[in-house]
Amino acid sequence: MTTAQSTTFLKDSVSFPFCKGCGHHHYVHNLDNALSSLQLDPKKVCIVSDIGCIGILDALFVSPHTFHTTHGRSTAFATGVELADGILNDSKLKTVVVIGDGGATIGLLHIVNAALLNVDVTVLVANNMLYGMTGGQNSGFSPLEFITPTTPEGNIVPPMDICAMIKSCGAEYVTSISATDKNLTTVIADAIAHPGFALVEIVELCTEFAIGKNKIDGKIIQTMADQHNAATLPTVFKRKEFCEEYKSKVLGRPSKIKNDSLTQKYISSLRGTRRWVIAGTAGEKVQLSSYLLMRAGILCGLHATQKNDNPVTQGSGFSLSEVVVSSDEIYYTGIDVPDVVIISSAEGLKEVTVNGTLSRSNKQTVIIMEDSLPEIVTTAKLYRVPLRSLCTPQRATTSAVAAFIAHELMIPLEAMIDSIQMHVGEKVLLYQDDVRKILPLLS
Amino acid sequence: MSTSIKIRTGNQMIAEGALHAGCQFFAGYPITPASGIYKSMIEELPKHNGVAISSPDEISALAYCIGASARGAKAMTATSGPGWSLMIETVQYALMTELPVVIAVVQRLGPSTGGATQGAQGDILLTEYCTSGAYTIPIFAPSTAEECFEVTSLAMFWAEELRTPVIVLSDKEIGMMSEDVDFDSLVSSPINYRKQPDSGSANGFKTYDFKTSSDVPLFSPVGGEHKTTITGSAHDKKGSLQKNSPETIEVLRHLQTKITSRAEEMAFIKTDDDPNADILIISFGITARTAREAVKRAREQGMRVRLVNVISLFPIPEILLKKAARGVHTVFVAEENLTGQYRSVIQHLFTDTTVIGINSLGTMITPNDILESIIL
Structure with a gap:
């Protein structure tokens, strides 16, 4: 049993729950001494603890906030605390992560990310080279030849050097030290005081599981700490803490979204619903043409929906949109029988064949298809138009939509032209020209 | 005539709803289809x-939110099935620690990676x-x-009110489809904001204190x-930390009671x-609006049909659903999954009625x- 000192963040006369000789005793005392030496207001300290023997130290502290989390995730929770504190509250809360080598193994990415961000979190890794709470199994930190219940022949996988790894993430305050080192309090205090991410690996002995079958003692522990601490800490820290960076570069910046409210300007004679399928090639403004159609409908006081489809790689292969325009509220957003199908390329034709649009088309359907494409068998009314050569591939589907609107007269052509103009400005003249060329071919 | 019609996806309206509710x-x-x-x-x-940040995985995303929530921020994240799977550990933590958060889950086809762009x-x-x-x-x-706007605002309200994780369960069709939205x-x-203890009452504060099981503990942030x-x-x-003390069991019961005691207030159907x-046709999400179209057509054929669009899937709005089934001989539950998941948890409510699933x-x-x- 160990009794805590008087100027302390620990509970009075607290009994430590650790095994006799366990390095965690040194860890807790030195952390407490470090917090006291910094003269921090305990309400401005949050100890975020992980799972494992070291993780239960939260119960020993009486005055700071404690946040006992899940295995390996402590650094991620701590990052969230600091982001909210540093950016939204600015209360200079000091957040200290208490984690073992097991937690650091399963939660390595969270430590990596906190280091990359350079958020003001201090991670104190208690490295006793094994999972103590569950029976001494090997961790990612176990040395070569280390004997544990799960490496009975000796560990054949080299241990990770958390310091080297985290330094490579741009962390500036990274060091390793033996739990019995007389400088431990100072090192922990410096790490907590550092205004950015800091990591201290505290190398310890697990008296229950590490000794006996392994030749390990204080001298070997010291050598390990020295090896991981090969480079000395920098004298000048160059990186800006993340929250400061965020506040100066991101927070409060004006929105890029323009006011895009629409008001009815035109009157449509459409009563009921028109379902359009527009298919072509990625990069040829297929989905844009659908958006412009949808907006034209809304400018006439109609309701509209638009769904897009493309291969997962997005920038290649087909591009397809389904647009429903209706004088009534749109309940069903799918398309059983399309009213209008526009196909501007071979990729588009392939997709409307594969997805069943063509087979679901009937004599009520109008298809406007690029005329260089192969013959198709359909009962739909088919117009073959040289869209790509008349309008260029980039304007093909938009001009085809506008031409059909001009042909059908349900939506005024002015609404579609207005919608196009909002997007392309005076280049709308090119589209009006296209419409004049396509329209005679739809009769 | 409205002058503020905008073209928006469901995903964008979830974001709008969160901003309106004071998400910080x-x-x-x-992840497709939630990236919007x-x-x-x-x-x-x-x-x-407010703070909006990229995280290196979904585990971190939710853990960041819970850390921020503990510091007092109204927090939210969004994902789809594969990401949700990774978040489950931390959702349980949020529930146990009574830290409010809203998670938008935009469903896609599973299991596993399933179909990223399939609803x-x-x-x-x-x-x-x-x-x-x-x-x-x-x-x-x-x-x-x-409704994406409406339910996100509602989810944020109940998360704060009950100090618990609340889910907005959308789907690919609703999330990624654009439509005209009347902002008026x-x-x-x-x-709202989680209730806090009075300033100056620091002595005697207990993080998870309540008098009766249905009470929600007062919240004080770390820091x-x-x-x-x-x-x-x-x-x-x-x-x-306690092992099966009577008070601990009381706390565990309270985690459930504080939710179920408010079930009637949360119950929301259209x-x-x-x-x-x-x-009676019961549906929700994208299928509910398809069902509205079906009901319109059925009525044109002279059928007598009632449709319920369930907004609050859980807690199950039992009283409202039972009431909706009065006088009908058959309840159909339409949902886009293989086994009739929602039907499986509500069919016990309809004891004198045939319950049939419509699935895809x-x-x-x-x-x-x-x-x-329904035309049997």
């Missing part, structure tokens, strides 16, 4: 003096019953872009004047009624699918 913190990781929420929050939240409503049971102990997690499901007619819930003791392990009202209906896998249910089922 968002952490995200990209992440993008909108990154674009808009900093303008509202589905297959995560009903995976979202609701993700905790050890099957604690009730409030889940709200939108069926239009406007948007519906929202009151903007605040009251010392907080947060833990995901079984604990007493102070937050001290009914397209026919008072003389002999058929990999494709949207069509109005004709529903019509063919």
